[in-house]
Amino acid sequence: MQPTTPAGRGWRRLIATAAGAGAICFGAGIASASGGGGVNVADPPRLSDVICVQTCAGARRATVGSRVRLEGRHLEAVQEVRFAGGGGRIGVAPAAVGAGAVEAMVPSGAVTGTVAVDAYGSEAETPVALEIVSAGAMPEGSDFKLTSAAAKPRKTYYDGAKPPQVAYLFQGQASTDVRIDVVDRATKEAVRTWVVEDAVPNAENVAEWDGRTSEGAVAPNGKYKFRIGNAAGTAVETTADSRFGFYKYRFPIRAEHGYGDGYGAGRGHQGQDVFANCGTTLRAVRGGRVQWNKSHSAAGNYLVIDGKRTKKDFMYAHMLAPSPLQEGDRVRTGQRIGQVGDSGNASGCHLHFEAWSGPGWYEGGHALSSVRRMLKTWDAWS
Template sequence: MLSAAFLAGPAVAVAASGSGGSFASETPQVTGIACVTACTGLDSAGPGSVVRLSGEALDRVSAVAFLGADGIADDRMAAPTATGPGSVTVTVPAGAASGPVAVANDDGNASGPSRARLAVVSPATAVSSGGVEARVEARRVFYAGRRKARLSYFVRSAGPASARAELVKARTGTVVRSYPAVTVPGRTVQSLEWDGTVGGKVPSDGTYLWRLRLRPAGTTATMAQSGETVVEQPFEFVRDRFPILGRYRFGTGAGEFGAARGGRSHQGRDVFAACGTPLGAVRGGRVKFAGVQSRAGNYLVIDPDGTGQDHVYMHLRRKVTFRKGDRVFTGQRIGEVGDTGVADGCHLHFELWTAPGWYSGGRPIDPSSALRRWERRS
């Protein structure tokens, strides 16, 4: 369990925050643990090993708790060595025991104990055998999301190995990216990452495979293949995510694109949901506009990566805390469904603008087919 000292900060921070500013500091979440250096396995390590925690809202983490078994007797704390939106690296402290971890950020918001567990093993007692461990960090990744498509692998033999990797579209077997062969030391964790593009373009949704080939260093591809190990790890790649993160229904009639409303044409599509239902970014990118307008209410415009179009979110429940130029990630919470401005009930008014964008030379187009497509994939 989390120690009382670890939880004291969050209670104070929440009490001081009041009811507003709900997006100023997201609660961090830990979804995965992987060893990086001085490892005994992909998710096993010893004191002094460097491990990487993956998850959400980790860029402001200031403390990591290694929770061990139930109770606080074996809890150990450590400060991270590096942080980012989707990952934290930290050195395993002396006395840490096998078990889950938790994190807290500099606002005092704390995660719960992770489902993932870190095995803490003395290197002297670690079991080593031939072969390789490999896994993907996430089974499902979104383009421009916080979590990247990443393969981690651990060569269990003591000697070096030659590693070569390919990224394959599972349905067709097409190799979409090849990684050059590298020589990696034994008993270390290595990783490969894909930015979600092929030839500078975002490929289609679907299942992809990491295909990893390893053989003892010094051998060649033309030698007998009996010593080669081939490992495949699948993951699902999705370009966009439906914006409403809860129950919803599409508006009809006056809520459809092009409908006549108050002497003007409706420039978007209304999607109704309960007030306060979370909204997520359809695709990550840069904030282009954020503000308040008499008809739109609280609104946000995002220029998503790789589309040339703009996504517009209107009638948000609270004032938007993002500023022009801020980076957002696919699926990141950007607000809540509301009824600010001129709105008949709580709903998201969503607009899709062609390049070069919203009131900057583009024009609004019917987003209905895009919303239905994102609905199917999300």
């Protein structure tokens, strides 16, 4: 996770993204080679990076007592983190363990070198070294002064077309490693932390969050803020403008609407009806991939989307016209997928919406009876 991409001259703009870190680890370890779907704990750990996240001299410069994060995959079984030492590696218990990241404190005696992990005898080593400096070489950290930080958009959705971003300016004499925390405003905990190397002072920098925690999971629904500071973690600041909402799903309609028949109504109704004018834009409740785009005598023009990182499928029926999307198309949360209509066996213009458990719609899953509650929940924040 070091995608700092300075572009242009003079007024430089940095786009630093948290995407990619731990991106591959959610669900890693699920082996399907046998078709049994069992958990294979034998997947060896892999490390892609080491980053100092607390009490740091730089992105990969730490001292004894610094907290560092190792990123990679298959890390859920890590028992020990091993730092380079004068006479061989020094092992410590991890401070936090997730599939995509492990954190540990730098032990006394650690020297500059790669960092390794051990998971039940299976070892991995970072491709880059962590530099260890003396406590005296640590920066004062009081020189960091945030000028402004503004989150945009203010309401964001997992896998949405516009991911959570923060544009920030800070005062300073030189490029600085800047630490970005995504803080859950309810728990006041940072769900994700990363370091932007060589951020430019007195110019707009932009950081982007992919909606995932440091463990690789999709972050909980709620209110968040970006906290910005120096890499050492000795000066962190927020502004009221850096607040934003983050949600895993979006209600499919942004117009006047009313709830009709729910799950179980009539003859085995498998979804929830939402009435709105014909022609009202329908949006994907969750990003993913279009699995079916078809027409049926009862369902009319319908679309089934395999929801990203949900195992669930979402079905939209009675659309005015066939969706312009193709089967296999990638869809983002909130993306326009069609229009409310009354095609098929529909009395009145409405969306018939179904949510199916894994593996999906008419492929072994079942329609979820909680569909009305789900829609009402999303409706409240969308």
